[in-house]
Amino acid sequence: MVELVMNLFPARTASHQLSLSIGGLLRFCRRYLSVALVLVLWQAGAQAGLIPSRLLASPVQIVHTAWSLTLDHTLPQNLLVSLGRAGAGLVLGIAVGVALALVAGLSRVGEDIVDAPMQMARTLPALALVPLFILWFGIGELPKILLVALGVKFPVYLNLYKGIRSIDPKLIELAKTLGLSRWKIIRDIIIPGALPDLLVGIRFAVGISWLMLVVAEQVNADSGIGHMMMDAEDFLRTDIILVGLAVYAVLGLLSDQIVRLAEGRLLTWRGRTAVQGGTR
Amino acid sequence: MSANPLTKAEFELAGNAVSIRHFTRRFGETTVLRNLNLDIAPGEFVALLGHSGSGKSTLLRALAGLDTVEEGQIDRPSAVSVVFQEHRLLPWKNVTDNVTLGLDGKEWNAQAEAILHEVGLGHRLEAWPLTLSGGEAQRAALARALIREPKLLMLDEPFAALDALTRLRMQKLVLDLWKRHDCAVLLVTHDVDEALALADRALVLERGEIRTEVEIPLTRPRRHADPVFEALRERLLHALGVTS
Ligand SMILES: Nc1ncnc2c1ncn2[C@@H]1O[C@H](COP(=O)(O)OP(=O)(O)OP(=O)(O)O)[C@@H](O)[C@H]1O
Ligand SMILES: [Mg+2]
Numbered sequence: 001m002v003e004l005v006m007n008l009f010p011a012r013t014a015s016h017q018l019s020l021s022i023g024g025l026l027r028f029c030r031r032y033l034s035v036a037l038v039l040v041l042w043q044a045g046a047q048a049g050l051i052p053s054r055l056l057a058s059p060v061q062i063v064h065t066a067w068s069l070t071l072d073h074t075l076p077q078n079l080l081v082s083l084g085r086a087g088a089g090l091v092l093g094i095a096v097g098v099a100l101a102l103v104a105g106l107s108r109v110g111e112d113i114v115d116a117p118m119q120m121a122r123t124l125p126a127l128a129l130v131p132l133f134i135l136w137f138g139i140g141e142l143p144k145i146l147l148v149a150l151g152v153k154f155p156v157y158l159n160l161y162k163g164i165r166s167i168d169p170k171l172i173e174l175a176k177t178l179g180l181s182r183w184k185i186i187r188d189i190i191i192p193g194a195l196p197d198l199l200v201g202i203r204f205a206v207g208i209s210w211l212m213l214v215v216a217e218q219v220n221a222d223s224g225i226g227h228m229m230m231d232a233e234d235f236l237r238t239d240i241i242l243v244g245l246a247v248y249a250v251l252g253l254l255s256d257q258i259v260r261l262a263e264g265r266l267l268t269w270r271g272r273t274a275v276q277g278g279t280r
Numbered sequence: 281m282s283a284n285p286l287t288k289a290e291f292e293l294a295g296n297a298v299s300i301r302h303f304t305r306r307f308g309e310t311t312v313l314r315n316l317n318l319d320i321a322p323g324e325f326v327a328l329l330g331h332s333g334s335g336k337s338t339l340l341r342a343l344a345g346l347d348t349v350e351e352g353q354i355d356r357p358s359a360v361s362v363v364f365q366e367h368r369l370l371p372w373k374n375v376t377d378n379v380t381l382g383l384d385g386k387e388w389n390a391q392a393e394a395i396l397h398e399v400g401l402g403h404r405l406e407a408w409p410l411t412l413s414g415g416e417a418q419r420a421a422l423a424r425a426l427i428r429e430p431k432l433l434m435l436d437e438p439f440a441a442l443d444a445l446t447r448l449r450m451q452k453l454v455l456d457l458w459k460r461h462d463c464a465v466l467l468v469t470h471d472v473d474e475a476l477a478l479a480d481r482a483l484v485l486e487r488g489e490i491r492t493e494v495e496i497p498l499t500r501p502r503r504h505a506d507p508v509f510e511a512l513r514e515r516l517l518h519a520l521g522v523t524s
Contacts, residue, residue, distance in 0.1 A: 180381070269371055
């Protein structure tokens with residue numbers, strides 16, 4: 001506990017903080033400088049004819065294509081479909097992961113029944129199940145949503161389970177001296193105590209949901225960002241493929257940011273904390 | 281069976297806040313507490329001394345109802361509170377919510393506020409526990425224990441982790457609270473001076489039994505320089521195996 005508190009409130013002198021922020025600014029500039037440099041070189045190379053557009057469209061071309069795809073509604077429509085699938089899969093996967101973690105975390109019997117199979121199953125690459133899912137559930141929306149849910153379930157389960165198990169038994173003991181019922185112990189101590197780990201799990205889950213979706217949509221789909229990219233491949237439209245990639249990148253960044261925001265809101269009691277580790 | 285209106289527990293308590301009879305506690309092969317007897321009168325302040333590992337916390341846990349009593353009998357009031365060495369505040373609840381933990385109803389909030397003022401935390405009602413100092417956190421833990429109006433308040437080395445100055449201040453606070461709330465207190469401590477400064481009676485636990493029992497007939501506040509204080513201190517230190 002003492003260690004935790006020290007981690008949360010590192011003693012910082014003013015000068016230390018100052019040099020940190022200047023250093024941070026410099027690093028920030030350097031990071032984006034290199035990105036900008038690559039883009040400029042890329043554009044220059046394309047214009048000089050060094051990079052054939054058949055293999056790689058230029059940045060300007062990509063922006064242009066993205067704009068026209070937006071105007072003819074191709075991009076927004078496919079984006080909506082993809083978002084719907086990712087969202088549905090996330091909700092389902094988080095629900096299943098939370099339920100399983102609660103069962104395994106709150107009872108010894110549940111632990112024996114749930115945890116061992118989950119630990120085994122998580123070593124299985126979920127993507128290897130794509131052919132089986134197509135066989136079982138066809139090529140509609142269901143296999144895609146289930147595939148996302150499957151991938152999402154593991155980080156949610158593993159982190160929440162770990163969170164529940166690492167709750168300080170002294171707090172539970174205290175609750176007993178105060179006469180709290182089992183239900184109140186779960187509500188007031190176990191759930192809030194495991195919340196930080198659950199949120200770490202959800203952050204991983206969001207990243208995985210996009211990964212699963214990319215594969216699911218590229219293997220079999222007639223809509224969605226992944227399908228739009230596969231379609232473009234047939235016509236050698238590298239610009240559209242790159243637009244798709246950029247969209248995935250933006251979605252990934254945005255969703256990660258949203259979860260971090262939620263963390264900040266839900267975990268105000270921790271103050272400012274360092275990034276926590278987690279289990280994928 | 282008989283016409284006696286008293287239940288067995290009430291009869292055994294017979295005017296005591298706590299009554300322990302022939303209590304034995306074993307962990308596997310080792311017997312930590314052996315055939316232990318102890319009475320605490322209502323409103324009495326008892327200090328429990330003993331070497332590390334002598335079973336002080338074990339006795340406290342049994343009294344708090346955290347352990348099932350298998351050998352012997354323990355009678356205690358239903359309203360008991362415990363303050364541990366660590367504050368054990370829930371970091372995700374603010375100070376007021378920690379104090380009212382397990383108490384349903386808005387009316388407790390006013391109560392919590394009053395009691396937090398009483399322990400000198402009136403300015404940190406909404407604070408997160410992680411932002412409290414060690415002394416402040418222990419004050420909040422005291423408030424959480426007292427809001428239930430316990431008939432028996434148990435303190436398991438509550439000030440051991442605090443610096444000497446804060447500890448003195450907390451000792452005074454505990455005395456004030458004890459007088460005002462009129463509950464029996466069982467204070468576990470390593471500190472002979474602390475026991476002598478606060479308690480009506482000091483017990484030394486040794487090899488599973490209470491080997492030494494010392495009444496402290498001094499009026500409070502007590503002066504360390506008092507010859508009676510000195511003599512009692514020698515006795516307790518001797519009982520603890522410290523010879524000067
Ligand atoms: N759950 C347990 N299982 C086995 N042995 C235990 C258990 N709890 C306590 N003990 C043993 O019982 C003995 C008494 O422990 P206890 O915690 O009551 O000591 P204590 O007097 O409070 O010591 P301290 O002053 O260091 O807090 C110790 O030898 C300890 O190892
Ligand atoms: Mg102890």
